[in-house]
Amino acid sequence: MVKLIHMLVIFCFLFPTISNAAPTDSTVKVAYIKDGYLWINDKGLDKKVTDQKSNYPYPPQWSFDGKMLLYQKEVRATINESQGTENELWVYDLQTKKHRKIFYDGHDPKWSPTESIVAFQSDGVLNISDLTSFYNIALGVDDYEWQPNGKGFIASSSASLRPDGWTHPILYTISLKGGYQNISDLTKHVKKFLVIPKELKKNDVKIPSINAQSFAYSPNNKWISFIVSPTASFSMDSDMLCVISAEGKEFTVLDEVILEFQPKWSFKDSLLGYIAGGGRIVFGFKDKDLKVTELPAYHTLTLTPKNYADMGFTWVNDRSLIVSRVKETDWSNDPKKRPKPTLYFVTLDSQKQIQITIPSKDQGDYNPQFLPSINKITWVRQIDIASTKGDLWVAELNGENAQIWIQDIGPYSFYPSK
Template structure:
């Protein structure tokens, strides 16, 4: 009975050069429900280095490959009110280079802009407002080739995607890093930790220009917020 209710929605045409995949995952709908983003993932080892970010219209009449990125679900997020998709593009599992904050307007597919300055990597992403995103940014490390993977000491930056203005707003001390930003209303939280430590503190601001304060101490990760809809 259940099988009879299941109908094909869209068949992805794959090939070995432009789009090779054996699975799909991490589906996310846009704010208006007209588009869904997802990963088309190749074989297990390959997917550690590269996945294909795709979008599909709710009527299944428009499919588009957006680009290559790693398989982190939190690295792709729809704007809160517009059909804009922010994601961290790039390939390579070690985070030392080539992770770039990119925003694309899905209604045109041509208005794509990259915001990560040359010489840096972005390793986290969150929408702050319809026109602003927050990223965790560090200097790239092209010198590393082998051995233990180096820690990327990230700080948080706010990017205005209209004006292009970028502003650093957290300043961790030596051997510390700030990451995992979350936005609830105008409030911003993030996780501040010390290199190789298994616990850290959650800090918060009531706005991007507000005073930061320590909210939770000695926790293993950031809290999870659930929005009432």
Template sequence: MRIWILLLLTFICFHFSSTASAEVPLTAVFIRDHQLWLKKDDQEIQLTKDRYVYGPKWSYDGRFIGFIDGDEKGEKSDLFIYDTKEKDSYQPYVRVVTSDFKWAPNKNQLAYTEQGLLNVTKTKNGRPQGFENVSLGVSGFEWFPNGQEFIVSSQSNLLPTGWSPIPLFRIPVDANLAKDKIKPFYTIQTEEPDLFGIDADYFKWSFDGKWVSFLVLPTASWSMDSNTLSVLSSQGKHFQAVGKMLGYQDWFQWAPSANQLAYISGEGRFFVENKNLTIAKIPIVKQQKEYTPKGFVDLDLEWFSEDLVIVARATENKEWKEGPVPTMFTSLYAINIRTGEQKQISFPEKDELDENPQVAGHYLTWFRKREGQTKGDVWVKNALNGQENMWLENVDYAPTFFTPE
């Protein structure tokens, strides 16, 4: 009898440990207590101390990690780079102050804006070091897929007759402020109320590089309630307004192998209603399709495959009108956009919510936290039918995975 009890206890302990921590072949950086950490497979390594880190981004080959060293008041935003080969953090120049930086898609070069000036790093001893000016008057930007040019927006001006159109430019990396190298790419003609905006940002390229999506952003207060998701062809010839949505850049994503955009459509800054997963085939030639059932809201998304989209879904709350904004207890659902089949795939406890779904290889990951808490744990499962396991414990927010192309 004692042997059976011992075996049962051993099984329970083994089962608990396997569900609490998973050995998964993934690599990610994450923030814990405001410090930068790296996890590869089952090993966690702290990379910074006594900093206030946010916004880490991998270089294309995974050697470097760019991040912002800030402070609790939001008054500081210094750009640092961690070198995983040399195992040290450094600044690419004496001091770089920025809140918007992006790695090139095919080389270890950083582009960043500082008070409207777009710069790129030079290279010294194989590391991004020093910088060169590219262009003035830059609001939003993104690399072209070739890694040799930028698409750049410049905020419109308020004239006596109203706001001017939003200009977009195509600028080579080596422009070095030379006006003759800076070419107009497209001008967004904004007309109230159908398409009103004063800026464009959050550029994302389709898988084949033939289209770029972005948000047309109105003035600050208006932007909290509605922005226009738009697309533009890679030659700057064909523009389409896709739909209205909130200004969350993770809420619109290109399909992994088709020119389809998934986005959370709907206006209104509160998450209690009118937030629907919508699929638009680009270019738009027929009506878009919504997949969120009546009585629910979808509050984040991620493509799992060409036909499967993962959403963070909650029951809508139309009864709420005032007072503290209610917590929307999301769990993850998988939607087959070809067959229309939908099923729940994560099952948080009553006071928990699952958010920030991410796909890394064959794995689905998400951030799980309790009501009223900001920190949480990262959970993972291998494929949609796999066993869910905790992968990271007590982190500030969802990690950033390195997924080599």
């Protein structure tokens, strides 16, 4: 009885207000793919915004002000006299209800954080589209991210294989202070930022450094996290999470990770959450530990209990997270025998870990995402980790008032998401 009272006190402290989960009066909009079409859910109403059934392989992206949607459409095309596919980039204007194709074959598009322009890549060239024309920005780019002020990029070039071995991957800063429309020399506004060592090591694990990707800035913009990967097949099993100070003076390898689970910064403090551990999931649901590292102290907490593995997480605030968790289990080729995750609420200060969802035995809870604007947790409940769609759920932070928001949803995104 004492333990039960203690747990109730914890919940009252962590969740001081409880209200009905009501997506119908929500200020959050959801853009999503379903049945081969792009949809928008706004105030509980679903609207199909594309008329042509197609393959939309990536989540749609909201512009910084929520007035436009960027989406990618895979189409059949003749390339060098043979049949292949192209990745068209489109923008949908919610006010005019008009669609506009901004490029015929691009990848990795990203909205500016401050204005309605889109950066994207094509054949190693970084470009910017103002939704009418596009402009070349830099050459030889492997991956990139907008700087938080929208005035430039952090970018990488991959290592190259030469007769004497691999070169180094290199990080660059790319400035747009002179304007992106008037760049005549694609090198003058580019500055070398970091030459990554040819090999990275953490504990007993070493990898060759080939690519640098998944850049993310800390809330105070003083740190940049990114992932260094080896060659393509090896990158499925072992990569290195790194951080570098924004001025480029301090570089550190934090931990071994896999690309499937992306690190995430907390809302205000320089706290980096990530799921540590190598080995692709088909080798087993094992050695996947949720960790939080505080910078610049480099103090790390491991939050996953023994005999469990974590499959995804979201920050709730700077002292608590919600994680999708399973018991450690070997991989099975039978989807019914694979473990089904549930959601747990985890705190940094007391390391209390409370299960907040109970799916049926044949479903699991994946991809938790906290929405600060409505103070609720969302997730996808689906049959298996390999499923491409499921039901989007929403609930209070303690799991109460859980209900389905959208059924049979594919890739999706929220506005606002922060």
